[in-house]
Amino acid sequence: MTSARSRVTAGRAAAALAIALSVACTVEQRHSERGTPRRDTASAADGVATGVASSPARFLRNVIGFQGPESATYDPDQDVFFVSNMTGYGSAVDGNGYIARMSAGNPDSVQVFIEGGRNGATLDAPKGMAVQGDTLWVADISVLRGFDRHSGAPVGTIDLKPFGVVQANDVALGPDGTIRVTDTGIVMGKDGVVYQAADKIFVVGPGRAVRVAASGTQLRRPNGVTWDSVGKRWIVVSFDPFVGEVATFPADMSSRTVIRRGTGQLDGVAVLPNGTILFSSWADSSIHALSGGRDVQIVREVPVPADIGIDTRRLHLAIPLSMLGRVQLWDLSQIVNREP
Secondary structure, X not given: OOOOOOOOOHHHHHHHHHHHHHHHHHHHHHHHHOOOOOXXXXXXXXXXXXXXXXXXXXXXXXXXXXXXXXXXXXXXXOOEEEEEEOOOOOOOXXXXXXXXEEEOOOOOOEEEXXXXXXXXXXXXXXXXXXXXXXXXXXXXXXXXXXXXXXXXXXXXXXXXXXXXXXXXXXXXXXXXXXXXXXXOOEEEEOOEEEEOOOOEEEEEOHHHOEXXXXXXXXXXXXXXXXXXXXXXXXXEEEOOOOOEEEEEEOOOOOOOEEEEEEOOOEEEEEEOOOOOEEEEEXXXXXXXXXXXXXXXXXXXXXXXXXXXXXXXXXXXXXEEEHHHOEXXXXXXXXXXXXXX
């Protein structure tokens, strides 16, 4: 989720992305030429410096030129990150959204992969994504849109409007092949973020059948969702502005257990191979790590960090910074591999 960015056409977004990537490379080169760079602090991009490590996390680089990047999802088969870009208000049905494909091994290689209004694709304000087989599913306000993850061709749409959706936000794949979709229950427009009290979590099952697995204000505006393969459970974080909760659900989502309560406005969530839960927080502009009941900040001073993604091959963390139009990459290998 993110605040509004200036609206541009998808064609202009592609051009801006190509130009800005060359600028990002120049900034990084200058930084390195001054000597061995500090890897606990992110270098500046576009004249703005953000990101300070509070842990063994190591800064890698800024990739700039995006238009309201909201989510970064890693595809291990292709070794790429898909980055969704809203390019406008989060609830605007304007056809301006797009998805970029960024090489995980070479972040200089970025393509505008899917553009609203081109090649039969519709994208308004795309947010969370998940890969299911050869399909990339994308939450887009009131629908799930499916695209071939290799070609970008549209392959289907799942309409959530009959189930009272307000803001489809994040998407996650379960071990049984079913999909979970969060509805944060907010409208994002010229009046800011307006809560509609429509908190839900949907399940998309065989035959693309949809049902509501959980609902109610006790969900505290569910946002990021992921399957924890270590703990064999669902993890959902809440966007409530006052109380940010990390909650677990069993596979059938029949109950909810809060394992962290603290500062609010939690956005993205991911689980590392060692079972550590990562989540992003707007309230304190940080990335947190939750393990063994201990909640620590691992990266600070990242304003409005959105839906994070993990490169499971290299243990690199991608942080979309929507307001700044960039994605930061951090190396977490020392966090995952260090002794408890």
